Amino acid sequence: MEKYVGVKMVEKKFWRCTVCGDIHYGLAGPKLCPTCQQENVYVETDEEEAREIMGI
Amino acid sequence: MNEGEFIRICKEYAESKDFTLNPDKKFLKNVLSGIMTRQAAMGIRYCPCRLTTGDKESDCALLCPCYFQAQERWKTHDMCWCGLFVRK
Numbered sequence: 001m002e003k004y005v006g007v008k009m010v011e012k013k014f015w016r017c018t019v020c021g022d023i024h025y026g027l028a029g030p031k032l033c034p035t036c037q038q039e040n041v042y043v044e045t046d047e048e049e050a051r052e053i054m055g056i
Numbered sequence: 057m058n059e060g061e062f063i064r065i066c067k068e069y070a071e072s073k074d075f076t077l078n079p080d081k082k083f084l085k086n087v088l089s090g091i092m093t094r095q096a097a098m099g100i101r102y103c104p105c106r107l108t109t110g111d112k113e114s115d116c117a118l119l120c121p122c123y124f125q126a127q128e129r130w131k132t133h134d135m136c137w138c139g140l141f142v143r144k
Contacts (some may be wrong), residue, residue, distance in 0.1 A: 018060045018123040021116035042100040043121050052100045053116060 013044040014050040023050050059092055062101070066140070069121055075141045087140045093122050105138035 015029035016022070020036040029042020057065075063077070070076050078084045090104025101120045102108055106107035108115045117123070124136030 016119065018119075018121055020115075021119070027089075038123075040073070041123060044065045046061075048057070049100055049119070053119075054114075055112070 006031065014045045014047055016045040016049065017041050018043055021053055023053055024051075057095070057101070059088055062091065063088070066121060069094075070141065074144055076144050078135070078139050078142050083139060087138050090138070091140075094120075103138050 012026055015026065017024075017029075017033040017036060017038070018041045019038045020033060022033050022035040022041040023045075024030055024042065030043070032039050033041055066077055079085070087104060091101050094104050095101045098108070102115065102118045103120050103122055106118050108118060120138075120140065122136065124130050126139060127137060129135065129137055130143075135141065
């Protein structure tokens with residue numbers, strides 16, 4: 001747990017589920033998508049695409 | 057996102073999976089050009105080989121890389137729709 005304290009924002013990235021478009025912000029994409037329940041389907045994306053998908 | 061960055065992301069996505077970027081450099085260059093053109097025109101990296109509907113929610117499935125493993129083409133031709141990824 002301690003190694004994650006103070007993780008710099010610059011180290012976090014946006015991740016997109018290739019199946020359902022779920023967006024995650026963190027060090028890595030989740031192994032299991034919480035929305036569509038598929039495994040190993042996240043791909044790194046950029047803030048611009050993430051915002052476009054989220055509509056913000 | 058520039059092309060180099062997109063290639064890096066694709067390689068990392070393919071790592072430890074049963075597919076890889078198309079080893080045909082000329083073909084790959086053309087597909088990447090299409091993706092980047094789509095990005096420049098629409099602000100987002102849609103598959104260069106498929107038509108968008110205009111509905112953002114359904115077009116989300118066309119973002120590259122897409123979930124091509126569910127496509128018939130993956131099963132029959134060992135590649136995604138536009139040929140960016142091929143089976144190892």
